[in-house]
Each structure stands twice: as C-alpha cells, then as structure tokens.
Amino acid sequence: xxxxxxxxxxxxxxxxxxxxxxxxxxxxxxxxxxxxxxxxxxxxxxxxxxxxxxxxxxxxxxxxxxxxxxxxxxxxxxxxxxxxxxxxxxxxxxxxxxxxxxxxxxxxxxxxxxxxxxxxxxxxxxxxxxxxxxxxxxxxxxxxxxxxxxxxxxxxxxxxxxxxxxxxxxxxxxxxxxxxxxxxxxxxxxxxxxxxxxxxxxxxxxxxxxxxxxxxxxxxxxxxxxxxxxxxxxxxxxxxxxxxxxxxxxxxxxxxxxxxxxxxxxxxxxxxxxxxxxxxxxxxxxxxxxxxxxxxxxxxxxxxxxxxxxxxxxxxxxxxxxxxxxxxxxxxxxxxxxxxxxxxxxxxxxxxxxxxxxxxxxxxxxxxxxxxxxxxxxxxxxxxxxxxxxxxxxxxxxxxxxxxxxxxxxxxxxxxxxxxxxxxxxxxxxxxxxxxxxxxxxxxxxxxxxxxxxxxxxxxxxxxxxxxxxxxxxx
Amino acid sequence: xxxxxxxxxxxxxxxxxxxxxxxxxxxxxxxxxxxxxxxxxxxxxxxxxxxxxxxxxxxxxxxxxxxxxxxxxxxxxxxxxxxxxxxxxxxxxxxxxxxxxxxxxxxxxxxxxxxxxxxxxxxxxxxxxxxxxxxxxxxxxxxxxxx
Numbered sequence: 001x002x003x004x005x006x007x008x009x010x011x012x013x014x015x016x017x018x019x020x021x022x023x024x025x026x027x028x029x030x031x032x033x034x035x036x037x038x039x040x041x042x043x044x045x046x047x048x049x050x051x052x053x054x055x056x057x058x059x060x061x062x063x064x065x066x067x068x069x070x071x072x073x074x075x076x077x078x079x080x081x082x083x084x085x086x087x088x089x090x091x092x093x094x095x096x097x098x099x100x101x102x103x104x105x106x107x108x109x110x111x112x113x114x115x116x117x118x119x120x121x122x123x124x125x126x127x128x129x130x131x132x133x134x135x136x137x138x139x140x141x142x143x144x145x146x147x148x149x150x151x152x153x154x155x156x157x158x159x160x161x162x163x164x165x166x167x168x169x170x171x172x173x174x175x176x177x178x179x180x181x182x183x184x185x186x187x188x189x190x191x192x193x194x195x196x197x198x199x200x201x202x203x204x205x206x207x208x209x210x211x212x213x214x215x216x217x218x219x220x221x222x223x224x225x226x227x228x229x230x231x232x233x234x235x236x237x238x239x240x241x242x243x244x245x246x247x248x249x250x251x252x253x254x255x256x257x258x259x260x261x262x263x264x265x266x267x268x269x270x271x272x273x274x275x276x277x278x279x280x281x282x283x284x285x286x287x288x289x290x291x292x293x294x295x296x297x298x299x300x301x302x303x304x305x306x307x308x309x310x311x312x313x314x315x316x317x318x319x320x321x322x323x324x325x326x327x328x329x330x331x332x333x334x335x336x337x338x339x340x341x342x343x344x345x346x347x348x349x350x351x352x353x354x355x356x357x358x359x360x361x362x363x364x365x366x367x368x369x370x371x372x373x374x375x376x377x378x379x380x381x382x383x384x385x386x387x388x389x390x391x392x393x394x395x396x397x398x399x400x401x402x403x404x405x406x407x408x409x410x411x412x413x414x415x416x417x418x419x420x421x422x423x424x425x426x427x428x429x430x431x432x433x434x435x436x437x438x439x440x441x442x443x444x445x446x447x448x449x450x451x452x453x454x455x456x457x458x459x460x461x462x463x464x465x466x467x468x469x470x471x472x473x474x475x
Numbered sequence: 476x477x478x479x480x481x482x483x484x485x486x487x488x489x490x491x492x493x494x495x496x497x498x499x500x501x502x503x504x505x506x507x508x509x510x511x512x513x514x515x516x517x518x519x520x521x522x523x524x525x526x527x528x529x530x531x532x533x534x535x536x537x538x539x540x541x542x543x544x545x546x547x548x549x550x551x552x553x554x555x556x557x558x559x560x561x562x563x564x565x566x567x568x569x570x571x572x573x574x575x576x577x578x579x580x581x582x583x584x585x586x587x588x589x590x591x592x593x594x595x596x597x598x599x600x601x602x603x604x605x606x607x608x609x610x611x612x613x614x615x616x617x618x619x620x621x622x
Binding site: 008011058098 | 499554557570579603
C-alpha cells in the first residue's frame with residue numbers, strides 16, 4: 001500500500017489527467033521529489049528555481065498543513081493521504097508596462113533584487129519612476145544621490161543657483177571644482193557619474209505659480225527640498241491640485257522634520273501649518289546656520305520615503321510628522337490629522353488654483369529701503385572723512401569672532417532695543433550684519449526709536465570683505 | 476482551451492468587483508471540462524484575505540480553497556478558474572499575478588475604474604511560466620450540465 005497524493009485540478013494535466021497518484025515515500029520531501037521526478041513538467045509549478053516549494057503550494061498530510069508539522073521532513077506512511085492545495089494570490093501593477101533591466105542594471109542593483117520587498121518588479125518600478133526634486137541643495141543633495149544610486153529612472157531637478165563655496169559643507173552633490181558652476185550642471189554631472197542609467201531633466205528656474213503645475217505634472221512624486229516658505233506652500237498646493245505625493249523635509253540648525261503629504265490619503269502641509277510664520281521669524285540656513293550632517297539625515301529620509309512610495313512597501317510617512325533632534329539624537333513622531341477645513345485639501349477648498357505665494361507669506365510687503373542703504377565703498381570713504389561715524393554690528397558674538405570690521409560696535413539685534421542709550425543720534429550711524437537682512441531690521445528699530453541719521457550696509461560684512469578689506473575671511 | 480461564462484456569471488463578477496472597490500475582489504470559478512472547453516457552472520465569491528494592501532493584492536488562502544473545493548466536489552464540479560478585480564488598472568495580469576499563478580486555471584480579471592466595472596478578460600499561464608496568454612471567453616448556452 002502506498003501514499004495517496006491528491007492532485008488539484010490545475011496540476012492534473014501534468015499527471016495524465018488523474019486526480020490522485022499513488023507513490024511510495026517516507027517523508028513529504030521524498031514524496032514530492034518522486035512526484036516531480038515522474039512528471040517533469042510538474043516541477044516548475046511546485047518548486048521555485050532555488051528548489052524550495054513555491055509559496056502558494058500548500059501540502060497537507062491527512063488534513064494537516066506540513067508547515068505545522070515538520071515541513072518537508074514530515075513523515076508519511078502507507079495509507080496516508082497527502083493533498084496539494086493551492087492558495088491563490090495576485091494583484092495589479094501591469095508588468096508589461098514596466099521597463100526591462102539590462103545585465104548591467106541587474107548586477108548594479110543585485111542587493112536590491114535579492115530583497116523580497118524590491119525584487120525585479122520593484123527595481124523595474126524604480127526604473128519607471130519619475131521623481132522631481134525641488135532644490136539641489138542641502139536636502140536635495142543626499143536625496144538625489146540616493147535616488148540616483150537606487151536606480152530611479154528619471155530625476156527632475158529645479159534650481160537656479162550656482163554652487164557657492166559655503167554650500168560645500170552640506171551640499172554633497174557638489175564639489176570644490178564646481179564652485180561658480182550652475183548647481184544643475186554640477187548635479188547632472190555627479191548623478192551621471194554615479195549612475196549613467198538615470199535620466200536627469202533640469203529646470204533652471206525658480207519654481208513659480210506660473211510654471212509649477214507644468215513642471216510637476218510630468219512627475220510621479222515630488223521631494224521638496226526648498227529653503228523658503230513661499231516655495232514650500234507653492235509645492236504643497238501644486239501637489240494637492242495635481243494629486244501628487246509630496247515628500248517633505250526641512251531643517252533648522254540642529255533639528256529637522258519630515259513627512260509625506262498626499263492629500264488623497266492624508267493631510268497636506270497646510271493641514272499642519274495653515275499660515276506661514278511672519279517673514280523673518282524663522283532664519284534661513286544662511287542666517288541661522290545648520291549642521292552639515294543634518295540635511296544628510298533628513299534628505300536621506302526623504303529618499304527612503306520616496307523609494308517606499310514607488311515600491312508600495314512598508315508604511316509611508318503619511319499622516320505622521322517625524323521630528324529629529326541631532327543634539328539629543330532623538331526621533332519623535334507626531335500623528336497628523338487631515339484638517340477638514342483645510343483651504344486647499346479640505347471639504348470646501350478656497351484655494352483652487354495657485355496664488356501669489358510671496359504675498360501670502362508677507363514677502364514684498366516690507367517697506368522700501370531706498371536711500372537707507374550704503375555700499376561698502378561709500379562707507380569706507382565716508383568713514384575716512386568722518387571718523388565720528390558709528391558702525392554698529394548687529395550680528396551674534398560668535399559671528400563677530402569669525403570676522404569683524406575694525407572699529408565697529410557689536411550690538412546683537414536681540415539686544416539692540418535695550419542698548420539704544422549707548423548710541424548718539426547726532427552722529428551718522430551705519431548698521432551691518434552678515435548679508436544685509438538683519439541690518440535692515442536694526443534700521444527699523446533705530447528709526448522707530450527716533451534716530452534719523454541711520455543707514456544699513458548693503459551686502460553686510462560680506463560685501464565689505466569683497467570690496468574693501470580682502471584680508472577678512474568670508475563665511 | 477476556452478472558457479465558457481454565461482452572461483449572468485459575467486454580471487456577477489462585475490458586480491463583485493464594484494462592491495469591493497477600491498479593494499480587490501476575488502473568488503473561485505467552479506465548473507467542468509467538456510472537450511476543449513472549461514464550462515463555468517458556479518461562482519464562489521471569497522473574502523480577500525489581504526488586509527495590508529487589499530487595494531492591489533488579493534489572497535485566497537489554502538483553507539478557503541479547500542472548503543470551496545469540497546463544496547464544489549459535492550456538486551460534481553472542480554475548480555476551473557479564479558476571478559479577481561484590478562481596481563483602477565486594466566484587466567491584464569501583473570508580474571505578481573504571473574509569479575503566483577497556477578497552470579491550467581483560467582484567471583479572469585475585471586478592470587474596475589473609479590468604482591465601475593469595465594472589461595473582463597481571461598488568462599492562462601503558459602507551461603513554462605514565462606507568459607500569461609489570453610484565453611477566449613465564450614458565452615454560449617451550456618448544452619451539457621453535470622449529473
């Protein structure tokens with residue numbers, strides 16, 4: 001007496017149309033090997049190329065799943081009944097539409113291909129994907145590098161800047177040899193060197209309400225690496241209007257945050273921050289400084305989330321905001337709810353097309369400073385003629401330590417209102433900062449306090465170092 | 476081989492796809508082989524066991540398959556195919572479908588776009604597992620029924 005193997009309908013054509021086969025064997029493994037040995041055409045349907053039983057082939061010994069017994073080692077004896085039971089799985093994502101991988105790509109991505117969650121299909125999805133990076137700077141650098149290395153087929157880059165030496169401390173997409181070159185040219189060269197399979201599409205322009213929809217429409221996912229609020233709201237609104245996921249990241253000094261905004265599946269940036277902060281409240285990297293590694297971490301999170309969205313793997317950062325504190329090395333997570341009253345993604349949106357984001361963020365509404373600024377050359381000449389002229393440095397003490405103008409008085413902007421008594425309104429006063437922005441705020445404080453003979457150094461100490469005193473280091 | 480599905484069965488598959496949208500609907504097709512035709516007799520709608528990504532995956536676990544098979548066998552029928560829906564995708568098999576496919580069975584796929592069932596197509600796995608070939612669906616009236 002032998003073991004009876006019950007054959008399910010899909011496999012019967014391979015065993016001469018029979019619904020049962022009798023075989024001699026001591027274990028399930030031996031039994032299946034004999035079965036496949038006698039009916040060679042069965043083999044590819046039962047076993048994967050690595051010799052393991054396919055995941056959708058279930059084997060029962062007398063009504064018990066061998067997974068709960070001893071798997072292939074499960075003993076069988078004459079008179080037992082072994083059933084092969086299908087489980088049936090499938091799903092969308094049309095394979096025919098996905099691009100094939102070349103031999104070079106298969107080798108290059110081999111560490112991806114052996115990951116169950118990526119595999120060939122996932123890598124093909126990456127190849128088919130089109131990701132737009134807004135900004136090729138601190139966040140855009142690691143995001144672009146990792147996305148290119150991972151094999152994202154098309155990377156779009158929007159930037160209009162040239163590489164500056166002060167970028168190199170964190171913008172690892174660019175090198176010293178690229179200083180003075182356009183960021184897009186520099187980025188495209190680096191990406192091509194890293195992975196020539198990636199197509200780079202460059203948009204050498206500022207993203208505006210006029211061009212944002214046309215640019216973003218052509219991509220599947222947007223990674224927002226912008227450093228200013230008007231562009232961030234613009235990217236958000238355009239993504240909501242076009243139903244694109246927006247992988248968001250932002251950094252400040254030692255802290256960063258990241259989330260995925262996809263209005264169809266969760267909140268958008270406006271659900272989190274309905275209004276921008278008043279202009280000037282949150283300093284940019286240039287004003288506030290940033291630890292170079294920080295954008296590396298946040299930009300890498302953006303790259304990871306982008307890849308997860310493309311693969312459909314894991315839990316995306318939708319409806320969650322990750323807060324990172326580099327000094328404590330701490331990640332915290334906030335749950336984000338969709339705001340039903342959200343002006344752009346809520347039930348009754350009031351923003352149904354792109355607006356003027358400069359005005360929305362209060363930029364451009366500032367008073368005009370005509371006549372209130374002085375150039376570095378003018379200051380040098382006037383100071384020589386009038387040694388009583390007072391130069392007030394409104395930067396922070398640690399900036400003063402890096403470089404300062406000889407003869408200038410240090411009064412950090414925050415202390416200025418309390419130290420007005422130290423200034424004599426009869427003398428000409430010139431305020432200066434690093435690049436000229438804080439200095440204009442100092443000007444307003446002084447004017448409001450009744451000082452009339454005040455001006456601000458255009459371009460700050462940086463302009464002074466370039467035009468008047470080349471011995472000063474620039475920072 | 477071709478698959479014989481009558482108009483009522485086609486309508487039932489489409490309705491199931493619409494009812495479960497945006498998740499994938501799935502079920503088994505019970506029937507009998509007559510010459511070179513698989514004739515559908517009875518549909519067995521099943522619950523999609525995938526809760527993690529039911530929008531783009533479906534799973535019929537072995538227990539459900541066994542129970543359905545036993546029920547069909549009592550009526551003298553066999554599992555001749557599987558149907559499932561592709562929410563917001565065309566009714567063509569994906570690579571995932573092919574990797575997980577059984578030979579011989581008819582894989583009937585209905586595209587459901589924006590909640591409305593569209594085209595219905597049937598596919599059979601090639602013996603080398605390399606491709607899924609489209610299979611003719613006919614709706615002629617059944618002449619022979621099971622005993």
